[in-house]
Every structure is written in structure tokens, then in C-alpha cells.
Amino acid sequence: MSNPPKRTGYQPLTWEQLEETIAFFRERLVGQPEVVETLAHVLYKQNALLKRAVEHEEGRPSIPADPTVLLLAGGSWGKSLAARLIPMALARYGQGSLTVLTPLPQDPEGTLYLDPRLVAVPFATIVVENIEVAYQMNVRFVGNLAHVLSTGLIPxxxxxxxxxHPIPLGLATFVLTTGVADAEIRQFLHPEGRLGFLPPETEMDPEEAYEEVRRICERSLRQLPPEILRQVDETVILRPLGEDDLRQIFDLEIAYFEQGIFPGRHLPIRFEGNAHDSLFQEARQGLEVYGVHALRRVLQRYIDPVVYRAYNAGQLTEENLEATQIVIALQDGKVQVRLVTDADEG
Structure with a gap:
């Protein structure tokens, strides 16, 4: 074991920062309470370990050589986001790091390429997506990964x-994802639909569907390398999303879109009549191809050309940006987008 950084180094999160971070988890991971709860527990544990190490100057406790290992399975939506959510949430506090490990088929040594400066720090996240594919690509890579998880140390x-010097990884989280159950889940939920979503207008009870997805995953996970499974602290099964979840995500995408058109500025979007539902239904149809990204694509398709053309033409400027709204309406069944200023409204 090794002593943690001095008090001048990394600092634990305050209680308020912890609460804000977990609220961020809930906001971004719609419909996935089990994932949110698991990430919250990870954050509480690692912050407590760091807090003890920093606050006790005399005989300070050592950071344990025991990284947290999570395995995410179930629907396709949310796995990649959940795997990266801790560093996303902590970026505002200058904390956390993200490392994505990908095996190289031509590498006979199965090198992990772990940088101690990135992974042996508080709240570090190391992601390996589709661990079963990684095993097929490079068995040695997965063997080396299992060894690091077992020892909890990096040189x-x-x-x-x-x-x-052996450096402990007790403040790091390894997030492994798997799609080993995806084919069977898709067959159960909606053979022709997008994985991770309940069929539209389904009579399937969401809780019963989730329990069946859990049973499918529990059977399928036995196909994963046993040396990896032995190191997993918690397996989290993602829920298939229903209509209400998708509408909530769509509203979140609208809110993010308002902030992201011109970063640092807010350009509000206002829907008239049935325009909101019309765009949602159009996005819903794109789920099978684009997944949840279809909810953002439909906004980009209609809004981007109008906004950026107006900015280049000088009709939308930094001076009138705060006094401008994007108005979306239906005219003869077609989506119409226009920019309206406070002066126009008056």
C-alpha cells in the first residue's frame, strides 16, 4: 500500500458537491434508478476513503488496493453514458479522469496502457466496453486486466x-460493459425494434419486463470469462425505457440544446400547438436506427439551419441573442421554425 497525496494535493468533495453530483446522475440517467444508486454508493465510498486520508495527518490511513469493479448489462441505451458519468459529473470540480481501454488484436502481450497519472487518482474511471468482444480480440489483454483488478496495484x-513503486487503485472505478445478452433481450422485447426500449403502445408491464431482462442477463453472463466475473463487485442491469422515459429524455435534450447552440448563452425554444408532440413522434420513429440520439437529431435537423443562417446573415447577433426565442410550430402539417425577438412579440 502507498500513502495518499498530501493535504495540498487532491481534496475530497464536500457534502453539497456530492449531493449535486448525484442529482446530475439522476438527471442524465433517466429511467435507470439502479445505476444511479450504484454510482452514488461508489462515490460515497471513494470520497470517504479520500476524506479520511486527507484529514488525518498523523498516522494517516492508507488508500486500499481495492478498485471498484462494475459490470453493466441489459439494454444498449445508457451503458456507455453510465460508464462515463462519474468523470462527466465531476469535471465541474476539476476532479476525476476517464481512461478507455481497447485491446489491440495484433498485440501479443495484451498491453493495458494504464497511465498511473490518470488511473491512480481519486475518482478515476477506467472503461472496457463489451468485455466479451475484448476477450475474443485478445485473450492476454483480458488476462492482464483480471490481474490488475485482483492485485489492485499499478506500477x-x-x-x-x-x-x-506499486500504487493502489482503491479510489478508481473499473466499468465493464457487456452485450452478451443483447440478442435474447431484443428477441424478448421487440425483435424488429431497437434494443433498450419497450415496444411502442405495448401492454407489457415495465416491472415484469425488467425482471425478465434480469433473468436473461443472469443466464447469459455465465458466458463471460470467469477470471473477470470473479473480480466484479456489482452487476447492474439496465432497464428498457418506456414512452414516459423517452418524453423526459426529449425534454432534457431540448434544455441542453437551448444551452448548446451557442455555448455559454441561452437561446430558449418555444413550441406552439402540437409541434412538441409532432417532433417527439418523428424522433420516436428514428429510435430503431439512431437510438436515443434520434431525440437530438430531430432538433438539429429543424433548428440548426435557421439559427446558423440567421447568425451568418447578421439577423441574430450577440447583442439580440438574449432577447430572441426559437419558435417551433406546425403549418399545414409541416414543421416551421422561426426566430422571434422581444420587439416582435411587443
Missing amino acids: LVDETHGMV
């Missing part, structure tokens, strides 16, 4: 003194 080479 830090001190070239000046010609020494190697």
Missing part, C-alpha cells in the same frame, strides 16, 4: 532512482 516507474 509507477521512478526512472531517476531506477525503482518501481
Whole structure:
């Protein structure tokens, strides 16, 4: 084991920052309470370990060589987002890091390429997507990964003194995802639909559907390499999303879109009549091809050309940006987008 950084180094999150971070988890991971709860527990644990190490100057507790290992399975939507959510949420506090490990088929050594400066720090996240595919690509890579998870240590080479220091990974989270059950889940939910979503207008009870998805995953996970499964602390099964979840995500995408058109500025979107439902239904049809990204694509399709053309033409400027709204309406069944200023409204 190794001592943590001095008090001048990394600092634990305050209680308010923890609460804000978990609220961020809930906001971004719509319809996935099990994932939110798991990430919250991880954050509480790692912050408590860091807090003890920083606050006790005399005989400070060591950081344990015991990284958290999560396995995410179930629907396709949310796995990649959940795997990256901790560093996304902590970026505002200058905390956390993200490392994505991908095996190289031509690498006979199965090198992990773990940088101690990125992974042996508080709230580090290391992601390996589709662990079963990684195993097929490079068995040695997965063997090396299992060894690191088992020892909980990573070597830090001190070239000046010609020494190697073992650094503990007790403040890091390894997130593994798997699609080993995806084919059977798709067959159960909607053979012709997009994985991770309940069929539209379904009479399937969401809780019963989730329990069946859990049973499918529990059977399928036995196909994964046992040396990896032995290191997993918690397996989290993602829920298939229903209509209400998708509408909530669509409204979140609208809110993010308002902030993201011109970063740092807010350009509000107002829907008239049935325009909101019309755009949602159009996006809903794109789920089978684009997944949940279809909810953002439909906004980009209609709004971007109008806004950016107006900005280039000088009709929309930094001076009148705050006094402008994007208005979306239906005219003869077609979506119409226009920019309206406070002066126009008056």
C-alpha cells in the first residue's frame, strides 16, 4: 500500500458537491434508478476513503488496493453514458479522469496502457466496453486486466532512482460493459425494434419486463470469462425505457440544446400547438436506427439551419441573442421554425 497525496494535493468533495453530483446522475440517467444508486454508493465510498486520508495527518490511513469493479448489462441505451458519468459529473470540480481501454488484436502481450497519472487518482474511471468482444480480440489483454483488478496495484516507474513503486487503485472505478445478452433481450422485447426500449403502445408491464431482462442477463453472463466475473463487485442491469422515459429524455435534450447552440448563452425554444408532440413522434420513429440520439437529431435537423443562417446573415447577433426565442410550430402539417425577438412579440 502507498500513502495518499498530501493535504495540498487532491481534496475530497464536500457534502453539497456530492449531493449535486448525484442529482446530475439522476438527471442524465433517466429511467435507470439502479445505476444511479450504484454510482452514488461508489462515490460515497471513494470520497470517504479520500476524506479520511486527507484529514488525518498523523498516522494517516492508507488508500486500499481495492478498485471498484462494475459490470453493466441489459439494454444498449445508457451503458456507455453510465460508464462515463462519474468523470462527466465531476469535471465541474476539476476532479476525476476517464481512461478507455481497447485491446489491440495484433498485440501479443495484451498491453493495458494504464497511465498511473490518470488511473491512480481519486475518482478515476477506467472503461472496457463489451468485455466479451475484448476477450475474443485478445485473450492476454483480458488476462492482464483480471490481474490488475485482483492485485489492485499499478506500477509507477521512478526512472531517476531506477525503482518501481506499486500504487493502489482503491479510489478508481473499473466499468465493464457487456452485450452478451443483447440478442435474447431484443428477441424478448421487440425483435424488429431497437434494443433498450419497450415496444411502442405495448401492454407489457415495465416491472415484469425488467425482471425478465434480469433473468436473461443472469443466464447469459455465465458466458463471460470467469477470471473477470470473479473480480466484479456489482452487476447492474439496465432497464428498457418506456414512452414516459423517452418524453423526459426529449425534454432534457431540448434544455441542453437551448444551452448548446451557442455555448455559454441561452437561446430558449418555444413550441406552439402540437409541434412538441409532432417532433417527439418523428424522433420516436428514428429510435430503431439512431437510438436515443434520434431525440437530438430531430432538433438539429429543424433548428440548426435557421439559427446558423440567421447568425451568418447578421439577423441574430450577440447583442439580440438574449432577447430572441426559437419558435417551433406546425403549418399545414409541416414543421416551421422561426426566430422571434422581444420587439416582435411587443
